[in-house]
Amino acid sequence: MSPKTLLIIEDDPVLLRGLKDNFEAQGYLVRTAKDGQKGLDALLTAPPDLLLLDLMLPKVNGYEICRTARSRQLDMPIIMLTARADEMDRVVGLEIGADDYVTKPFGGEELLARVRAVLRSAEVVGAVSDRPPFTSGDLKISFAQRQVTVAGREVKLTPTEFGLLQELTLNAGKVLTHTHLLQKVWGPEYRDEKEYLHEFVRRLRNKLEPDKKKPSYIVSVPSIGYQFRSIDKTDQ
DSSP states (O other), rough: OOOEEEEESSHHHHHHHHHHHHHHHHHHHEEESSHHHHHHHHHSSSSSSSEEEESSOSSSSSHHHHHHHHHHTOOOOEEESSSSSHHHHHHHHHHTTTTEEEEESOOHHHHHHHHHHHHHHHHGGGGGGGGGEEETTTEEEEETTTEEEEEEEEOOOHHHHHHHHHHHHHTTTTTHHHHIIIIIIOOGTTTTHHHHHHHHHHHHHHHOOOOTTSSSSSEEEEEEEEEOOOOOOOGO
16 A cells, blocks of 8 residues: 655744654655645645644635635545634634644644544545445435535545545435444544534535534434435425
């Protein structure tokens, strides 16, 4: 298996050097950038397998880089590095397309575990590629091509978004607990991180649901989890 490529955008030269050395020692191919503009240029020129992105960067901040990546339909996992522990910063990061965030100061093993977890989550997407296509109402999913369409229009999902939708649809009709979904899609390290799950469900609803305020596909089961409800075309 080819080594994974990481792009690290961080303006602290000491931290950047340390991160590069640590990840290279683990077998990753690492590219770096010291400011937001150089990082954005590197990202758009050759998208990596995973992006480690500082929030507070000169020239172009991390929020704008994340927004640009998702608007260009780049679907690699993004982990934000932030010195700000404010919950709103974390929520905004997830809302604009980040897959995870780590608050500074952090330990090397903690960050390595997070990187492994989001890459593992992205790889899970291909695990059921031999499944037949799934159809529910106007929603169609090709697991083999990792393609999602709604009323004939292709919808781009990040690997984590697709992994969550995959787990829900493969268990259509079943109520899946928060813990089950977090462990299955993100990994055991995330079993208590309900904030992640709620945000990614919101993102899926925004992309898939005909009426985001009254979801018909992904239904909340209060205090328990979520259920995917299949829709027969004849019922619409």
